Amino acid sequence: MRGSKSLIDNIDWFTVSIYFVLILAGWLNIYAAVYNEEFESIFDTTQRYGKQLLWIGTAGIIAIIILLIDERFFSTFGYLIYGFVIALLIAVLLVGAATKGATSWFAIGGFKIQPSEFSKFATCLALAKYLSTLNIRMTDLKTKLNAAAIIGIPAVLILMQNDTGSALVYGAFVLVLFREGLSGNFLLIGLVTAFLFVITLVFQNDVYQMPFEIELTGGWMLIIILFIIMGLVYYFNRKRKQILLFSTIVFVACSGLVKSVDYVFNNILEPHQSKRINVMLGIESDPYGAGYNVNQSLIAIGSGGFTGKGYLKGTQTKYDFVPEQSTDFIFCTIGEEWGFIGSFAVVALFMTLLLRILFMCSRQRSAFARIYGYGVATIFFFHFLINIGMTIGLAPVIGIPLPFFSYGGSSLWGFTILLFVFIKMDADRLEVL
Amino acid sequence: MKQYESRQFTIGAIFLVVGLIFLIRLFYVQVIDSHYKLDATNNVLRTVVKYPARGLIYDRHGELLVYNEAAYDLMVVPKAIKEDFDTTEFCSLLGMSRKEFDQRFNKAKNYSQYKASIFEKEISAKSYAIIQEQLFNYPGFFVQTRTLRSYPKKTAAHMVGYVGEASPKVIKKDNYYKSGDHIGISGIEKHYEKVLRGKRGQEVQMVDVFNRPKGKFQDGAFDTTAVSGSNLKLTIDADLQAYGEKLMQNKKGSIVAIDPSTGEILALISMPTYDPNLLVGRQRSKNYGKLSQDTLKPLFNRALMAKYPPGSTFKSINALIGLQEGVLTPNTRYSCNRGYRFGGRKMGCHPHPSPVNLEYSIQTSCNAYYCNVFRSVIDHYPTAEEGYNVWRTYVTNFGLGKKTGIDLPNELSGFVPEPAYYDRYYLKGKWHSTTILSLAIGQGELGFTPMQMANMVAAIANRGYYITPHIAKEINGQLITDFDSTIVRNKTGVEAKYFNEVVEAMYKVVEQGTGTSAKIDSLQVCGKTGTVENPHGDDHSTFIAFAPKDNPKIAISVYVENGYWGSRWAAPIAGLLIEEYLRDTITRPLIEQRMLEGNLIGTPPKVVIDEGE
Structure with a gap:
C-alpha cells in the first residue's frame, strides 16, 4: 500500500x-x-x-x-x-x-x-x-x-x-x-570530430607559403599535419597488429572530414548559423x-x-x-x-x-x-x-x-x-x- | 549493467569540468577584464554637448557688431530609423538629392549605428522652421541647437574675422576642442577666442538601445551648464569704420585711425572688403573659395599685412630725428633748385621757392631739404654704419619696422633694413649716406603697414610717445587696460620740445600747403601728404593727419593705392573722416561726393556671391 x-x-x-x-x-x-x-x-x-x-x-x-x-x-x-x-x-x-x-x-x-x-x-x-x-x-x-x-x-x-x-x-x-x-x-x-571541425574552420582561409613556390591552403596544411601524426602513431606502434590499417583509416577519415567541413559549412548550414559559429570562433x-x-x-x-x-x-x-x-x-x-x-x-x-x-x-x-x-x-x-x-x-x-x-x-x-x-x-x- | 557503473563518475566529471570552465570564464569576464564595464558605459551613456553662445562684440559706443543666430544641426541615429521611412519625402523636405542622402546616411552608419552623428550641418533658423514641422514623422532624426555668427552692420570684416569648425590639427594640439566645436579663425574671433568661446556644458543621459533618452545619469551629477562667452567691447567706432569703408569704395587701400591719447584704434579699414555674413555657416567654404580667387584680394587685410613705403609723410620723422640729434634747428635753411645733387647724381624736387627752412620744407615737401637733413644725421658719426644705426633706432622707436603689438593676429613687422642688409649689397664700409639717400624721403627699402603709420602719427600727436595700439576696450565690462600689461607707453627718444616745430609745420601743410584738401573749418588739422612710388603702376596716394592740433583726439593714416598724389585722394578722405569723428557732420558734401564716386579699380567687383542660403 x-x-x-x-x-x-x-x-x-x-x-x-x-x-x-x-x-x-x-x-x-x-x-x-x-x-x-x-x-x-x-x-x-x-x-x-x-x-x-x-x-x-x-x-x-x-x-x-x-x-x-x-x-x-x-x-x-x-x-x-x-x-x-x-x-x-x-x-x-x-x-x-x-x-x-x-x-x-x-x-x-x-x-x-x-x-x-x-x-x-x-x-x-x-x-x-x-x-x-x-x-x-x-x-x-x-x-x-x-x-x-x-x-x-x-x-x-x-x-x-x-x-x-x-x-x-x-x-x-x-x-x-x-x-x-x-x-x-x-x-x-x-x-x-568537433575539434577537427573547429580547427579546420579557423585555418581554412589561411594560405601558407611553402618552399618551391608552393602555396598551401589551411585545409591541406592540416592534412599534412595529420599525415605526420598518424605516421608517428604507426612508427611507435609498428609491432602491434593491424596498426597500419588503423592509422590509414584514421588518417583518411580525418582528412575526409577536414575537406568536407568547408562543404558542410558553406552548403549545409544556413548562412546565419555558419556566421554565428564563425563569430564565436573569432x-x-x-x-x-x-x-x-x-x-x-x-x-x-x-x-x-x-x-x-x-x-x-x-x-x-x-x-x-x-x-x-x-x-x-x-x-x-x-x-x-x-x-x-x-x-x-x-x-x-x-x-x-x-x-x-x-x-x-x-x-x-x-x-x-x-x-x-x-x-x-x-x-x-x-x-x-x-x-x-x-x-x-x-x-x-x-x-x-x-x-x-x-x-x-x-x-x-x-x-x-x-x-x-x-x-x-x-x-x-x-x-x- | 554493473560493469559500466564507474561511468557515472566520468559523466559527473564532465559536468563538473564544464561548470568549472564556466566559473573561470565568468570570473575572467566579470572580475578581471574591465573593458566590458567601459563598453557598458558607452552603450548606455550619451553625453549631449551643450554648446555655449559665443560672446557678443560691440563697438566703443555699445553698438552691436557681432551677435549669434540660432542654427540647427540635423542629427541622425541610423538604427532608430523605422522601416517605413519615406526617403523620397524626406529628401524633398531637405532639398537634397537621393544620392546625397544615401552618401550621408552611409557615412553616419559607418560611424555608428547607435550613436548620433551630424547629418546636415548648420541649418538656418528659416529653413529649420519648415523642417521642424515635419521632423516628428522621421524618428531617428533630431536637431541639435548651435549658434552662428551674424553681423548686423556688415562692416569691419577683416577686423572681426570669422569663426569656423575646429580643424583636426587644432583638436590634436589643444585638448579643449572636440570635433564640431567652433573656433575663431581670424581677426578678433581668433585673438580673443578664449574670451569669446565660453565654456561647453554637457548633459549625461542614459539611453536605451534605440538611443531614446531614459533620464539623467545619477540625477545629473555629471551635468554642467554651458557658460556663454564673455562680451567684448571694441575701441572701434562703428560709424567711423562704416563711413571710411564707404569713402573707400571702388578703391584699394587702407585707413587706420587711432585715439593717440589712449592707443585705442577707432577704425581699421582694408579695401576692398566683404560682407562678413558671407563667411558664416554652410556657405562659408564656398564663399571663401570665391573670395580668395578674387584678383582684388578682398580677404587680404591691408591694414596689418600690406607693406608700403611711407613716402613724403616720413619727412616729419626725419625732421624730428635731425632736431633731436642737434644737426638741425628750426632755422636751418637749405637751398633747393629742382632737387638735390650729389656725386653727379640728382634727387629731383618740384618747383618751389628756395632756400627753405624747416617749417616750409614740410609744408612744401621739399626733397632736397631732407637729403641734407638725412646726410647730416648719418654723417656726423664716424662711419655711415654708426650713423645709420642711430637713425634706425629712432625709426623703430616710432613703432616702425616692428610689430606694434596690436591685439589682432597676423600683423606684419614691416621693414627697416639692418646695416647687414646694406653690407650684403654694397659690402661692409662701402656704403654711405648717399647710397641710402632715398630713405630721406621715405622711399627705398622702407616698408610700413598702414597700422604702423597711424601709430607713428599718434606718436607725433602725443609729442614723443605712443600707447600700444589695441582694439579691445572692455571684456565683460572690465577695462582691458586694467589687466593687459602689454598696453604700455612707448617713448620715441625724441624730446617733446622738438615736436612743436614739426607739428606747426604739419598744421601749415593743411592750412596752406600740400594738404589743404583735408582742411576743416575752425578745426586745427595737422597733416602730411605723401606720394608713394609704385613700380607696378600709378603711385599710391597717402596722407597722415591728426586733430585737433592741441590735445589730439584722432590720428589717422590713409593709403589709397594708385591714387597718385596724397592731396588727390588720401588727404580729402582723411579730412572727411576727422570731421565725421570729431563733429559728426560733413560740411564739404562736394568733396565727399567726389570721394564716393571715385573709382580706382576700373570695373566694380566682378564676383557674384551667394547671399545667405
Whole structure:
C-alpha cells in the first residue's frame, strides 16, 4: 500500500528545494529583464513576469499531479506517450505557427504551446523503456540502431521545424548511451570530430607559403599535419597488429572530414548559423551584426563586476541592449545585476542539481528509472552548457532556454515534467522489486 | 549493467569540468577584464554637448557688431530609423538629392549605428522652421541647437574675422576642442577666442538601445551648464569704420585711425572688403573659395599685412630725428633748385621757392631739404654704419619696422633694413649716406603697414610717445587696460620740445600747403601728404593727419593705392573722416561726393556671391 504519508517521506525534498530556488530566481530575473516603471503589478498578465507567474502556478499543479500518478504509468505507457508526442511534432509541421523562422508552435488562444519542449521528456521515457528491456546489450548493433532511431526521429522532426537548437539537444543522449555501455570511442570520435571541425574552420582561409613556390591552403596544411601524426602513431606502434590499417583509416577519415567541413559549412548550414559559429570562433568580428548578441551579452555580464549592479539596476538589460533577455539571454540579467556572486550561485545550483540527479540515479533499483534519470541529467546539462556557454561566448548562439530561468510556459512545463517524473520514480524506488 | 557503473563518475566529471570552465570564464569576464564595464558605459551613456553662445562684440559706443543666430544641426541615429521611412519625402523636405542622402546616411552608419552623428550641418533658423514641422514623422532624426555668427552692420570684416569648425590639427594640439566645436579663425574671433568661446556644458543621459533618452545619469551629477562667452567691447567706432569703408569704395587701400591719447584704434579699414555674413555657416567654404580667387584680394587685410613705403609723410620723422640729434634747428635753411645733387647724381624736387627752412620744407615737401637733413644725421658719426644705426633706432622707436603689438593676429613687422642688409649689397664700409639717400624721403627699402603709420602719427600727436595700439576696450565690462600689461607707453627718444616745430609745420601743410584738401573749418588739422612710388603702376596716394592740433583726439593714416598724389585722394578722405569723428557732420558734401564716386579699380567687383542660403 502506498499512503500519502510514505510519499511525502520518500520524496527527495533536496531536489525539490533546488527546483523551487531555481524557479524563484528565474522569475525574479524575468521581472528584472522586463522591468519597467510603467507596469508595477507583478500579476499584470500583459507583462512577461505576470504570465510567467501563471506558468509557474500551473507547473506546480502539474508537479503535484505527477507525484500522485502511479510510477508504473510511465513505464507502461512510455511508448504511447512517445508516439503521441511524435504525432504532435508532425502536426505542428502541418498546422503550426511560425515565429522567427521556426514552425514549432501551436497557438491556442493567447498562449502558445511548443511540442518540442515535451518531446524531450517523451524521448527520455521511450529510451529508458527500450534500454531497460531484458537482454538488451548496448554492444549489439541492433540496439544501437534502435536507440538511434528513438532519439533521431524527434530530432529530425524538430530540425524540419527549423529549430536547430532544440534538435541538437538530442545529441545529449549520447551520454546516456555511454553510461549504458556504448563504447567510449563514440565519445572520443565525437570530440575529435568537433575539434577537427573547429580547427579546420579557423585555418581554412589561411594560405601558407611553402618552399618551391608552393602555396598551401589551411585545409591541406592540416592534412599534412595529420599525415605526420598518424605516421608517428604507426612508427611507435609498428609491432602491434593491424596498426597500419588503423592509422590509414584514421588518417583518411580525418582528412575526409577536414575537406568536407568547408562543404558542410558553406552548403549545409544556413548562412546565419555558419556566421554565428564563425563569430564565436573569432574568425569573424562583427559586433553590430551576427556578433551583436554575444558582444552585448558579454558587456552586460562583464559590467556586473564582482557584486553586480544591484537588483533592477542593470542598465544593459533594462535598456534592451541585450536581445532576447527574458528568454535565451536571461543569464545576462543575472550576470549584470548580481555580478560574479550571482553567476557563481546559478552555476553552483545547476551543478548541485545535476550531481544530485546522478546520485539519485545510482540508488535506483530499476534500470528504467536509472536510465530515465540519466536522460534528465544530460538534457539539463546540455541546456546549461549551450545556454550559459553562448552568453559568455564559449558556445555558438543556439537559441535554447536555460531550464527554470528562461521565460516560456512550454519549456517550464517540459522541464518540470521531466524532473518530477524522475522525483516520483525515485520516491517509489523502494517499491520496485 | 554493473560493469559500466564507474561511468557515472566520468559523466559527473564532465559536468563538473564544464561548470568549472564556466566559473573561470565568468570570473575572467566579470572580475578581471574591465573593458566590458567601459563598453557598458558607452552603450548606455550619451553625453549631449551643450554648446555655449559665443560672446557678443560691440563697438566703443555699445553698438552691436557681432551677435549669434540660432542654427540647427540635423542629427541622425541610423538604427532608430523605422522601416517605413519615406526617403523620397524626406529628401524633398531637405532639398537634397537621393544620392546625397544615401552618401550621408552611409557615412553616419559607418560611424555608428547607435550613436548620433551630424547629418546636415548648420541649418538656418528659416529653413529649420519648415523642417521642424515635419521632423516628428522621421524618428531617428533630431536637431541639435548651435549658434552662428551674424553681423548686423556688415562692416569691419577683416577686423572681426570669422569663426569656423575646429580643424583636426587644432583638436590634436589643444585638448579643449572636440570635433564640431567652433573656433575663431581670424581677426578678433581668433585673438580673443578664449574670451569669446565660453565654456561647453554637457548633459549625461542614459539611453536605451534605440538611443531614446531614459533620464539623467545619477540625477545629473555629471551635468554642467554651458557658460556663454564673455562680451567684448571694441575701441572701434562703428560709424567711423562704416563711413571710411564707404569713402573707400571702388578703391584699394587702407585707413587706420587711432585715439593717440589712449592707443585705442577707432577704425581699421582694408579695401576692398566683404560682407562678413558671407563667411558664416554652410556657405562659408564656398564663399571663401570665391573670395580668395578674387584678383582684388578682398580677404587680404591691408591694414596689418600690406607693406608700403611711407613716402613724403616720413619727412616729419626725419625732421624730428635731425632736431633731436642737434644737426638741425628750426632755422636751418637749405637751398633747393629742382632737387638735390650729389656725386653727379640728382634727387629731383618740384618747383618751389628756395632756400627753405624747416617749417616750409614740410609744408612744401621739399626733397632736397631732407637729403641734407638725412646726410647730416648719418654723417656726423664716424662711419655711415654708426650713423645709420642711430637713425634706425629712432625709426623703430616710432613703432616702425616692428610689430606694434596690436591685439589682432597676423600683423606684419614691416621693414627697416639692418646695416647687414646694406653690407650684403654694397659690402661692409662701402656704403654711405648717399647710397641710402632715398630713405630721406621715405622711399627705398622702407616698408610700413598702414597700422604702423597711424601709430607713428599718434606718436607725433602725443609729442614723443605712443600707447600700444589695441582694439579691445572692455571684456565683460572690465577695462582691458586694467589687466593687459602689454598696453604700455612707448617713448620715441625724441624730446617733446622738438615736436612743436614739426607739428606747426604739419598744421601749415593743411592750412596752406600740400594738404589743404583735408582742411576743416575752425578745426586745427595737422597733416602730411605723401606720394608713394609704385613700380607696378600709378603711385599710391597717402596722407597722415591728426586733430585737433592741441590735445589730439584722432590720428589717422590713409593709403589709397594708385591714387597718385596724397592731396588727390588720401588727404580729402582723411579730412572727411576727422570731421565725421570729431563733429559728426560733413560740411564739404562736394568733396565727399567726389570721394564716393571715385573709382580706382576700373570695373566694380566682378564676383557674384551667394547671399545667405
